[in-house]
Amino acid sequence: MILIKIGGGKKINLDYICEDIKTLINQGEKIVLVHGASVVRDEIAERLGSPTKTITSPTGISSVYTNKEAIDIFLMTYSGLVNKKIVAKLQFYGVNAVGLSGIDGQLWKGKRKKAVYSQEGKKIKLISDNMTGKVTEINVNLINLLLDNKYLPVVCPPALSEESKIINTDNDWAVAVMAGALKIEKMVVLFEAPGLLKKFCDESSLIKTVDKNKIDKYLIYAQGRMKKKLLGAKEAFRLGLKKIYWSDGRIKNPIINTLKGVGTIIS
Amino acid sequence: MILIKIGGGKKINLDYICEDIKTLINQGEKIVLVHGASVVRDEIAERLGSPTKTITSPTGISSVYTNKEAIDIFLMTYSGLVNKKIVAKLQFYGVNAVGLSGIDGQLWKGKRKKAVYSQEGKKIKLISDNMTGKVTEINVNLINLLLDNKYLPVVCPPALSEESKIINTDNDWAVAVMAGALKIEKMVVLFEAPGLLKKFCDESSLIKTVDKNKIDKYLIYAQGRMKKKLLGAKEAFRLGLKKIYWSDGRIKNPIINTLKGVGTIIS
Numbered sequence: 441m442i443l444i445k446i447g448g449g450k451k452i453n454l455d456y457i458c459e460d461i462k463t464l465i466n467q468g469e470k471i472v473l474v475h476g477a478s479v480v481r482d483e484i485a486e487r488l489g490s491p492t493k494t495i496t497s498p499t500g501i502s503s504v505y506t507n508k509e510a511i512d513i514f515l516m517t518y519s520g521l522v523n524k525k526i527v528a529k530l531q532f533y534g535v536n537a538v539g540l541s542g543i544d545g546q547l548w549k550g551k552r553k554k555a556v557y558s559q560e561g562k563k564i565k566l567i568s569d570n571m572t573g574k575v576t577e578i579n580v581n582l583i584n585l586l587l588d589n590k591y592l593p594v595v596c597p598p599a600l601s602e603e604s605k606i607i608n609t610d611n612d613w614a615v616a617v618m619a620g621a622l623k624i625e626k627m628v629v630l631f632e633a634p635g636l637l638k639k640f641c642d643e644s645s646l647i648k649t650v651d652k653n654k655i656d657k658y659l660i661y662a663q664g665r666m667k668k669k670l671l672g673a674k675e676a677f678r679l680g681l682k683k684i685y686w687s688d689g690r691i692k693n694p695i696i697n698t699l700k701g702v703g704t705i706i707s
Numbered sequence: 708m709i710l711i712k713i714g715g716g717k718k719i720n721l722d723y724i725c726e727d728i729k730t731l732i733n734q735g736e737k738i739v740l741v742h743g744a745s746v747v748r749d750e751i752a753e754r755l756g757s758p759t760k761t762i763t764s765p766t767g768i769s770s771v772y773t774n775k776e777a778i779d780i781f782l783m784t785y786s787g788l789v790n791k792k793i794v795a796k797l798q799f800y801g802v803n804a805v806g807l808s809g810i811d812g813q814l815w816k817g818k819r820k821k822a823v824y825s826q827e828g829k830k831i832k833l834i835s836d837n838m839t840g841k842v843t844e845i846n847v848n849l850i851n852l853l854l855d856n857k858y859l860p861v862v863c864p865p866a867l868s869e870e871s872k873i874i875n876t877d878n879d880w881a882v883a884v885m886a887g888a889l890k891i892e893k894m895v896v897l898f899e900a901p902g903l904l905k906k907f908c909d910e911s912s913l914i915k916t917v918d919k920n921k922i923d924k925y926l927i928y929a930q931g932r933m934k935k936k937l938l939g940a941k942e943a944f945r946l947g948l949k950k951i952y953w954s955d956g957r958i959k960n961p962i963i964n965t966l967k968g969v970g971t972i973i974s
Binding site: 484487488489512515516517518519520521523524525527528529531532536537538539540541543544545546581582585589591598600603604605606 | 756
């Protein structure tokens with residue numbers, strides 16, 4: 441079983457990804473797809489007059505400030521617009537996809553953080569209306585039920601809290617927990633870069649291999665979202681994953697090539 | 708098995724509906740839920756600067772003009788915002804709901820209308836970019852797979868065309884086809900009125916019973932959307948349905964009371 445994570449960037453080529461998924465399924469592979477939608481979310485948020493706000497924790501990790509309006513925009517763009525367009529495209533390529541959010545069937549369950557702290561200059565502010573949390577539990581039965589009946593699950597946030605509230609969640613962390621729960625051995629992560637880069641924006645500075653036991657050493661190369669991806673990777677290995685492929689979602693045969701060694705391999 | 712259809716009005720009380728669903732499930736009943744989201748769709752469309760446009764066919768049936776932007780708004784509001792909020796609310800009441808659009812697993816498949824005609828004053832205009840169609844096929848296996856595994860399917864448009872394009876579809880017609888395919892005997896339709904009214908807006912003019920063989924006779928009482936609901940009902944009976952309950956989605960115990968005779972019964 442391969443877990444594929446697609447980033448939310450606009451240059452990601454969904455047709456190339458769907459073609460590869462079709463090929464792999466024809467070869468008998470089982471696939472679970474998880475996707476982002478951050479760029480579309482930010483665009484719609486802007487158009488609705490509620491632009492996405494980011495907060496930075498005192499430890500330097502940035503995340504989206506998620507109040508009720510942000511949750512609504514999240515539902516609209518992740519579970520609605522982007523999820524269903526990916527499902528329709530997979531259907532077009534002959535793959536019987538079913539889109540699910542973390543809410544559906546309690547697929548992604550987590551604990552809501554009661555209080556979140558935000559570093560604003562030298563001040564630390566307490567934010568209490570933030571609807572976020574970390575995924576801790578996966579409904580493995582629902583995923584396997586779909587896979588066993590030849591459906592490809594297309595999964596996205598948000599998640600469901602223990603009190604059945606809708607919560608935003610770190611996608612990379614949720615994917616790691618999912619990889620552990622599903623006993624995934626291979627995970628492919630596709631984004632708008634050839635892999636992990638030594639120099640930000642310099643695509644020739646690709647790091648070909650990363651030792652899974654030395655992920656912390658690479659955090660200095662990771663800009664913005666990449667930091668979270670590395671922390672997610674670390675958690676996924678802790679939960680039993682064997683190999684992560686980080687690769688370019690913009691090029692032809694993005695999945696098949698990365699499984700052959702194109703991109704960054706963490707193992 | 709009961710098929711429940713909830714209208715897209717804002718006064719519909721979801722808590723009351725969820726409470727009844729929980730009670731019925733505890734009694735061993737299997738339930739499939741289909742919902743609308745027209746009011747939320749219109750609000751978001753307005754906020755996005757693309758207000759919903761309606762076209763009227765030369766035969767007097769009105770429908771939403773659905774170009775690409777309208778499909779996006781459809782996905783955001785039906786499959787995203789409203790579907791997931793209903794699923795989360797059902798989860799809150801202890802019902803393990805899974806939300807699906809007609810696209811997922813090809814749940815609702817239809818034929819896209821190549822050309823739609825719109826009556827504008829005395830002129831008839833041909834509209835070619837309208838992404839609409841009628842549902843003709845239901846993936847009964849997916850619904851039964853979920854029901855057999857104790858999940859409650861929460862279904863909404865859009866549907867998928869034969870060419871795997873996303874199409875808007877008449878919800879009441881789709882529900883009728885679904886009732887036929889699932890061999891449903893009882894269907895409950897909840898909206899913002901006590902049932903079919905003889906005088907529009909006069910809630911005391913409730914029609915208690917309608918003969919399923921004389922539905923056409925009642926078309927004169929049906930304003931706007933109600934006309935489509937009656938036509939959908941006619942099709943559902945043609946496909947084998949035995950009884951339809953039209954009732955008030957705003958009151959306490961809306962489903963349990965209507966099954967006891969409150970509202971309009973068509974049979």
